[in-house]
Amino acid sequence: MLKIEHLTKTYGEKKAVDDLTLHIAPGEIYGFIGHNGAGKTTTLKSVVGILQFDDGEILINGKSVRTAPLDCKRDIAYIPDNPDLYDYMSGIKYLNFIADIFGVSAADRKERIRKYSELFELTSDLAQPIAAYSHGMKQKLAIIAAWLHSPKLIIMDEPFVGLDPKASHLLKGMMREVCDEGGAIFFSTHVLEVAEKLCDKVAIIKGGRLIRSGTMEDVKGDDSLEEVFLELEGESC
Amino acid sequence: MLKLLLKKQMTEIFRNYFYNPKKNTARSKAGIIGYIILFIAIMAGLLGGMFTYLSMILCAPLSAAGMDWLYFALMGLLSVLLGVFGSVFNTYSCLYLSKDNDLLLSMPISVNVIMASRLLTVYLMGLMYSIVVILPAVIVYWVTATVSAGVILGGLLLILLISAFVLTLSCALGWVVAKISLKLKNKSFITVIISLAFFGGYYFFYFKAQTLIQDLLANASVYGEKIKGAAYPLYLFGRVGAGDAFAMAVVSAVVMALFGLMWVLISHSFLKIATSSGNTAKKVYKETAVKQKSIAAALLTKEFGRFTASPNYMLNCGLGIILLPIAGVMLLWQGGTVISVLNEIFGERAGCVPVLLCATVCTLASMNDMTSPSVSLEGKSLWLMQSLPVTPWQVLRAKLSMQMILSGIPALFCTACIAFIYPFTPLELLLAVLVPMLYVLFSALFGLFLGLKMPNLNWTSEITPIKQSAPVTIALFSGFGYTVLLCAGYMFLNGWKLSFVGYMSLFGAVTLGLCGLLYFWLKKRGSKLFAGL
Incomplete structure (x- = not known):
């Protein structure tokens, strides 16, 4: 589903991501963890085509992000760490805008908007301008928008930040559902307990370099993910 | 703290003069100088030139007729009009809608300091527009009419008083817009309509200006006496530029009092307005048929x-x-x-x-x-x-x-x-x-x-x-x-x-x-x- 090969991205002199290779197969929830500034967001933004990278290759369903960006973007959805949406639109206008961009039919969008906005208890607020939304409501709206076109691969940067417990639980279920239907999820998080319970595979990044990756069992063994993570952080120091 | 906040505001406004966003680096000295020269050329050269010309038409005949105060009153009003015109539209946004209001309010910074930093930005905007009218007017008077210590003091004080009055007026109007905005549903369009009415008045005055000036010059003494009788404050306002000590004291006191009133008004409502999301009825979402767009x-x-x-x-x-x-x-x-x-x-x-x-x-x-x-x-x-x-x-x-x-x-x-x-x-x-x-x-x-x-x-x-x-x-x-x-x-x-x-x-x-x-x-x-x- 997603192949990141030798990805390198530099900002001036600093290597934000250094020769990172990672493969994500259909059906996998892949967690991406690391300290602040480790290179998680840079990697995710490179995958979704926001950042142009220096070296390496990123393939989504066999298509290169570099040479076929639109084909790749049609297959994915992205939720950033901060849901800066179009404040001047109402929630429903934003959802319809996203649906138009992805070519979601009127009937499909109607059904999906109804389904997800009811699940996230956002229906009554859809006519409100996004400017009036709380952070959590914006995050919910960004999630609904991401699910609108039934993407095959969903990339999320800290998706649980700002969500209430019920919405977090709901999101976890939706992520599993996507993978059960043959899709894949690649997301970053600092909440190691969530990663441990939810992810099939996990990758740990530090200073732009991948320091461990694989199935949850391979990475943590009999220890907790938190212990392994802190140990690896210590080793690298 | 105020200095720090003001620096932040100024950095934001003039960011592109000093910083190249494309290269993510500071601009070269030549680049900065080039930008500043362009800015000065537009403000001082174009607008300033226009009002210098107008001042030259009005100054000599009015001062010769002993109507110096009328000259300053006219140019002063024009300056106030342009200053308010230039800054009123951003006062509301700058005071109440700045995205960092929440951040600053959460910090150990007094609300008055935040307000003052915002007001200083509004003041500078108003000053930038008002000064292109009143500064040439004052200089033209010094050159073509008379110059003395009192006249120089009066001219400089007039510039300061006008800028303070512009700030007061802009803030009062910004406050009115803020209050209306909290109640209105289609606030964007209503604000535009109100503003256009203001524009309409401005352009009406602008197009009539030539006729008005000619008429005024022909009947300066008659109009002067009428204004002096019916609008004495305007007479005093004009006398400031001519260096009248009594007028300077009275007009300064009035402008300061008005500014104080405006400060009290805004400081009482700033926090409420800046943190309010409005009390209009919540729109209820009703599912409607939507057509797919390209x-x-x-x-x-x-x-x-x-x-x-x-x-x-x-x-x-x-x-x-x-x-x-x-x-x-x-x-x-x-x-x-x-x-x-x-x-x-x-x-x-x-x-x-x-x-x-x-x-x-x-x-x-x-x-x-x-x-x-x-x-x-x-x-x-x-x-x-x-x-x-x-x-x-x-x-x-x-x-x-x-x-x-x-x-x-x-x-x-x-x-x-x-x-x-x-x-x-x-x-x-x-x-x-x-x-x-x-x-x-x-x-x-x-x-x-x-x-x-x-x-x-x-x-x-x-x-x-x-x-x-x-x-x-x-x-x-x-x-x-x-x-x-x-x-x-x-x-x-x-x-x-x-x-x-x-x-x-x-x-x-x-x-x-x-x-x-x-x-x-x-x-x-x-x-x-x-x-x-």
């Missing part, structure tokens, strides 16, 4: 949504939408008189009148510069356009299309009205339509070019990219420059020798060439720039 239509709708959601955007970058049809109707109504007057003045050279009419359409169309701030206005939401399956060119094309529609249709209407009143031959008519349309295209392309070359995505108040950015200023004045060139080329650079058809064909061809260059630049380099922002 990507181009969706992007265009998004651009229209952005434009109509912001009174600042509409007023600062879309005045031509209103002015073009108004000009068209006015020409239908008074066209015969206008053409005969123009024929009397420029009749010697054939084709001058239709060139001037086309230039009028271009001038009014140049007041629409929506594309200039449109890239910066993407702000922190830029990630959406970069991560969605749309090409950068599709995004840029939507921005161009919006300006083409909003400028092109009114410009066509205005040209159609001109066609009714001026006897064009078919070929002349074709060119009279084509050249303004090409200009509309050129201004949209050029504005977008500037917006891409000088983007500012990290603003905290939308007024920064809309009103205080280099792309908007350059786009606006380049538009005026284009029309000046169109007229000057015909009248003074032997363009008339080519005849209307020849000259307009040549001018149109050059404009088309420039459009072509900009179009291909935007499609190739511009798209790359947008993707890499």
Whole structure:
């Protein structure tokens, strides 16, 4: 589903991501963890085509992000760490805008908007301008928008930040559902307990370099993910 | 703390003068000097020059008639009008809608300090506009009438008092807009309508100015006595400039008292308004049938949504939408008189009148510069356009299309009205339509070019990219420059020798060439720039 090969991205002199290779197969929830500034967001933004990278290759369903960006973007959805949406639109206008961009039919969008906005208890607020939304409501709206076109691969940067417990639980279920239907999820998080319970595979990044990756069992063994993570952080120091 | 906050505000406003967003580096000294010279040339050269000329017309006859106070009262009122006109539209945004209000309010900073830093920004904006009127007026008085220590003190005090009064008025109006905004549903449009009424009054006064000045100079003593009798405060206000100690003391006390009142008013309501989300009834969502739109239509709708959601955007970058049809109707109504007057003045050279009419359409169309701030206005939401399956060119094309529609249709209407009143031959008519349309295209392309070359995505108040950015200023004045060139080329650079058809064909061809260059630049380099922002 997603192949990141030798990805390198530099900002001036600093290597934000250094020769990172990672493969994500259909059906996998892949967690991406690391300290602040480790290179998680840079990697995710490179995958979704926001950042142009220096070296390496990123393939989504066999298509290169570099040479076929639109084909790749049609297959994915992205939720950033901060849901800066179009404040001047109402929630429903934003959802319809996203649906138009992805070519979601009127009937499909109607059904999906109804389904997800009811699940996230956002229906009554859809006519409100996004400017009036709380952070959590914006995050919910960004999630609904991401699910609108039934993407095959969903990339999320800290998706649980700002969500209430019920919405977090709901999101976890939706992520599993996507993978059960043959899709894949690649997301970053600092909440190691969530990663441990939810992810099939996990990758740990530090200073732009991948320091461990694989199935949850391979990475943590009999220890907790938190212990392994802190140990690896210590080793690298 | 105040100094720190003010520095932050100033850094934001003048960011592009010192920082190159494209290279993410500080500008070179030469670059900074170049930007500052451009700014001074526009403010001091163009606006200042205009008001120096007006001061020179009024000063000598009024001071000779012993009506010095009337001269200062008139120029002072004009200065207040321009100052308020220049700053009132951003006072509300700057005071109450700044995105970092919440952040600053959460910090151990006194509300009064936050307010003061915002007010200082408003003050500087007001001062920037008011000083281009009153400073030349004061200097012209010193040069042509009289100069003494008292007069110098009075002149300097008048400048200070006017700037303080402009701040007070702008804040009071900003407060009124804020109070109204909390209650209104369609606040964007209502704000625009109110503002347009203000504009209407301003332009009415502007167009009547020449007659009023002549009338005033002819009957200075009569009007002077009437004003002195009926509006004594205005008399005192004018006397400040002439160095009257009593007037200086009274007017200073009144201005300070008004400022104090305004401060109390705002400080009592600032926190409530700045943190309020409004108490209008919540809109209830009702599911309705929706038609699927194409990507181009969706992007265009998004651009229209952005434009109509912001009174600042509409007023600062879309005045031509209103002015073009108004000009068209006015020409239908008074066209015969206008053409005969123009024929009397420029009749010697054939084709001058239709060139001037086309230039009028271009001038009014140049007041629409929506594309200039449109890239910066993407702000922190830029990630959406970069991560969605749309090409950068599709995004840029939507921005161009919006300006083409909003400028092109009114410009066509205005040209159609001109066609009714001026006897064009078919070929002349074709060119009279084509050249303004090409200009509309050129201004949209050029504005977008500037917006891409000088983007500012990290603003905290939308007024920064809309009103205080280099792309908007350059786009606006380049538009005026284009029309000046169109007229000057015909009248003074032997363009008339080519005849209307020849000259307009040549001018149109050059404009088309420039459009072509900009179009291909935007499609190739511009798209790359947008993707890499």
